[in-house]
Structures are given as structure tokens and as C-alpha cells.
Amino acid sequence: MSERLTPAGRIEIDGRIFNPYSKDFIRNPDPSWQVLLRDYPIAWHKDLQMWLISSHELCDRLLKDTRFSPYFGHWEHAPPPKAEADKNDFDRAYERGFFAVTNREHLRLRKLTMPAFSRPVMGRIDAKIRDLVVGCFDEIGDADSFDAYTALAAKIPVRAIARMVGVPTDMEAFFHQFAVDIIKCTRINIGPKEREAAMRATLPGFEYFKTVIAERRALPHPGDDFIGNLVGAVENGERLDDYEILSVIFALITAGSDTATDLHTYLLHALLSHPDQLALLRQQPELMENAIIECLRWGSFGKMPFFRFAVADTEFAGQLIRKGQGIGVNISAAWHDPAKWPDPTRLDITRRLDGNIVFGSGAHFCIGTYLVRVQGSLMLNEFMRRYPDATLADGTGDIDYEYTHHNARRINRLIVRTHLRQRQPRAA
Numbered sequence: 001m002s003e004r005l006t007p008a009g010r011i012e013i014d015g016r017i018f019n020p021y022s023k024d025f026i027r028n029p030d031p032s033w034q035v036l037l038r039d040y041p042i043a044w045h046k047d048l049q050m051w052l053i054s055s056h057e058l059c060d061r062l063l064k065d066t067r068f069s070p071y072f073g074h075w076e077h078a079p080p081p082k083a084e085a086d087k088n089d090f091d092r093a094y095e096r097g098f099f100a101v102t103n104r105e106h107l108r109l110r111k112l113t114m115p116a117f118s119r120p121v122m123g124r125i126d127a128k129i130r131d132l133v134v135g136c137f138d139e140i141g142d143a144d145s146f147d148a149y150t151a152l153a154a155k156i157p158v159r160a161i162a163r164m165v166g167v168p169t170d171m172e173a174f175f176h177q178f179a180v181d182i183i184k185c186t187r188i189n190i191g192p193k194e195r196e197a198a199m200r201a202t203l204p205g206f207e208y209f210k211t212v213i214a215e216r217r218a219l220p221h222p223g224d225d226f227i228g229n230l231v232g233a234v235e236n237g238e239r240l241d242d243y244e245i246l247s248v249i250f251a252l253i254t255a256g257s258d259t260a261t262d263l264h265t266y267l268l269h270a271l272l273s274h275p276d277q278l279a280l281l282r283q284q285p286e287l288m289e290n291a292i293i294e295c296l297r298w299g300s301f302g303k304m305p306f307f308r309f310a311v312a313d314t315e316f317a318g319q320l321i322r323k324g325q326g327i328g329v330n331i332s333a334a335w336h337d338p339a340k341w342p343d344p345t346r347l348d349i350t351r352r353l354d355g356n357i358v359f360g361s362g363a364h365f366c367i368g369t370y371l372v373r374v375q376g377s378l379m380l381n382e383f384m385r386r387y388p389d390a391t392l393a394d395g396t397g398d399i400d401y402e403y404t405h406h407n408a409r410r411i412n413r414l415i416v417r418t419h420l421r422q423r424q425p426r427a428a
């Protein structure tokens with residue numbers, strides 16, 4: 001039996017109902033999601049040792065509920081906190097960040113970081129990202145086919161963040177390694193020794209940014225770019241300290257590089273597997289923003305839920321959630337909830353997406369939506385301009401997944417045929 005009702009009235013499920021590591025699930029998650037949505041909108045998952053909530057309504061409600069914290073340290077199974085003397089820059093940046101501070105501190109952090117994400121600052125970053133995206137397509141050139149993962153998805157996101165935070169191009173390789181090590185530290189599926197080594201490897205990156213921040217603080221005006229806005233931001237007479245600024249860079253890397261990698265492959269996969277929708281986008285480019293969100297909803301690339309932890313015994317959706325228990329907010333399933341999205345497996349770039357939670361909901365709503373729109377639309381526009389007849393190779397793109405990825409249903413192969421050579425006029 002894969003579910004049982006406990007005497008306390010809580011429904012329990014296990015990996016037979018929802019197993020985010022199973023290959024079948026990664027290839028085709030919808031059957032599992034539909035079972036969860038129909039029968040277990042909220043249940044205790046014995047293997048994950050946490051609650052799992054899947055319906056759109058409950059996920060939206062929970063993300064807005066300030067009685068639950070995203071801070072991992074509240075989890076009943078979290079390792080004991082490090083002693084103050086043992087903490088390094090990684091620990092200090094993490095503990096000052098969006099997912100670790102109290103609700104009040106989080107609000108302060110969001111207010112102080114707002115100017116750095118404003119339209120004028122982001123607008124100045126556009127040109128740098130355009131250059132990067134065009135450069136990736138230039139490298140593909142007029143090849144007969146290319147792998148969208150290696151040629152685009154693996155190249156654009158970390159470099160886009162590097163350009164956003166103002167890393168000079170000759171330091172991009174250094175920044176890339178910093179990002180790889182940071183992401184490694186946040187994985188739940190590595191051992192303590194490996195995590196400690198990855199953590200130590202991040203320290204030169206933190207040192208580099210500490211120097212950049214100190215240089216900016218020493219200037220009469222810190223500058224009107226991203227870092228300058230973080231250094232210069234004032235709210236009620238308060239400023240961001242060095243670790244808070246480091247925590248923002250840390251958050252951009254952890255929340256904005258893996259997600260944007262999947263953005264590129266999932267956009268291309270969704271549209272190339274629905275040529276009618278791609279044709280519609282070509283005819284009506286004003287649908288671009290809606291199309292990006294709909295493709296993300298349709299593809300639902302997340303494998304693991306987003307986490308929250310109860311800071312006190314709390315009643316939610318008729319269940320008693322005990323202090324310290326974790327809650328997996330299964331927003332990928334919610335994006336396919338038929339109660340919210342009629343015919344959820346149909347891709348429709350004209351779909352009305354009001355109330356969607358593709359970028360979360362409530363206080364922790366995604367801060368990177370501008371960068372998602374810019375990266376997504378630049379990539380798709382350049383792709384459509386260069387390859388008007390493109391298709392997925394063999395109809396499927398010879399698609400493959402990185403089954404062991406810690407967080408996402410990561411597509412790591414998607415072969416696109418450009419059909420450019422057939423187009424070129426034959427010599428007489």
C-alpha cells in the first residue's frame with residue numbers, strides 16, 4: 001500500500017506516489033502530478049520526511065503564509081548551527097540572505113535591493129546580454145544542427161548574471177567557477193565533506209566581491225550600475241552591509257543560473273514541439289512575454305518542490321503541521337492543476353495566465369523576472385530570425401535528461417535542425 005491514513009487523520013504517501021528521482025517521472029511527470037492533484041493535494045511524504053502540497057490553490061496560499069519560513073535551519077532534520085568562530089564568508093552571506101532572515105529583515109532586504117533591480121539599471125544590462133546571446137548564435141553559425149543545451153543553455157545564464165553584477169569579461173571564467181561551487185554547496189544530495197570542500201572553494205569569489213564593494217564604498221558616488229545601486233541604497237537611514245550585498249550575489253547565482261539554464265531548453269522544446277504555436281509567435285511577437293510564461297508552465301521543469309518550514313505548530317488546510325516539519329511546495333504540479341488550468345497539458349501561448357505562480361507568490365516572489373524576460377526574448381527572437389525552418393531533430397530533438405540533477409528535470413540534450421543548408425541557393 002502506498003498511502004495510509006494515520007490515527008491523527010493525516011494521509012501519508014511515499015515514493016510510489018511521488019518520486020522526483022525516478023527516470024519515468026523525469027521523462028513524463030504529469031501522471032504523478034495528476035494523482036497528487038486528484039487524491040493528495042496535501043499529504044505527508046514518508047520518504048521525503050515532509051509534507052507535500054500540490055494543488056495550485058494550496059501552493060499559492062502556503063507561499064503567502066508568513067507562518068512558514070524558507071530558512072532551512074528551522075527544519076527538524078537540519079544539522080546543528082555552526083559556532084560563530086567556525087563560520088566563513090559563505091556561511092555569513094547565506095545567513096544574511098533572502099531565504100534565511102526573518103520576515104522583517106527580508107522586507108528590509110527587498111526594499112534596499114529594489115533600486116538595483118529597477119528598469120533603468122536593468123535596461124543598461126540589456127545591451128550586454130544581447131551581445132552575449134548574439135555571440136552564442138554566431139558560434140552556432142549556419143551549422144546544420146546544434147545542441148540547444150551545450151550551445152545556448154549552458155553558456156548564457158551564468159554569463160548573464162556575471163554581466164548583470166558587472167564582472168569584467170576577463171574574470172568571467174573565475175565567476176563561472178565561483179557559481180559552480182556555490183550551487184554545489186546548496187545541493188541536498190552531496191555529503192558533508194564534499195560540501196565543505198565546495199564551500200572552501202567559494203571563498204576566493206567572496207574575497208573578490210568584498211574588494212569590489214570596498215572600492216565602491218571608497219568612491220564619492222558608488223556608481224549607477226547594479227553593484228553601485230546596492231552600495232548606495234538607503235532606506236530609513238539604513239544601508240546594506242557587505243554580507244547583505246554578498247548575499248544578493250549569492251542569491252542571483254543560486255536562484256538565477258540553474259533556472260535560466262532550463263529556461264532556454266524548455267522554451268525551445270515547447271515551441272519546436274508545437275510548430276503552430278511557434279508560427280503564431282512569429283506572426284504576433286507581442287505575445288512573447290505570455291509565451292515565455294506559458295512555455296515555463298507547460299514544461300514545468302522543476303523536479304523538487306520549494307521548501308518551507310513551520311516555526312511553530314500550525315494548522316494549515318485542515319492538517320496540524322508541527323514545529324520544525326518541512327513542507328514541499330510542489331509548484332511544478334500546481335502549474336498543471338486542471339482546477340486552475342483547463343486542459344493543462346495543452347500549450348497555448350494566448351492562454352490567460354492571471355494568478356499564475358510560475359515565479360512564486362508572496363514575499364519571496366522571484367526577483368529575477370526582468371532578466372528571465374530579457375534572456376528568454378533575446379534568445380527566441382535571435383533563434384526565430386536566424387532559423388525560420390528549424391525543427392527538432394527526428395521530431396524529438398533526441399532529448400535526454402540529467403537524471404541525477406538535484407533540482408530540475410534538466411534537459412541536457414536537445415538537438416535542433418536548422419535546415420539552413422537546404423535554404424541556401426544552389427550554385428548554377
Ligand code: HEM
Pocket residue numbers: 063070098099110161251252255256257259260262263296306307331357358359360361363364365366367368369371372
Ligand atoms: C525560468 C526562470 C526562473 C523561474 C521559473 C524562477 C522562479 C522563482 C520562484 C518560483 C521563486 C520563489 C521561490 C520561493 O518562494 O521559495 C523565485 C525566487 C527568486 N528568484 Fe527566480 N526564477 C527564475 C529565474 C531567476 C533569475 C534569472 C534570477 C536572478 C537573476 C532569479 C532570482 C530569484 C531570487 C533572488 C529569488 C528569491 C527572492 C526572495 O526570496 O525574496 N530567478 N524564483
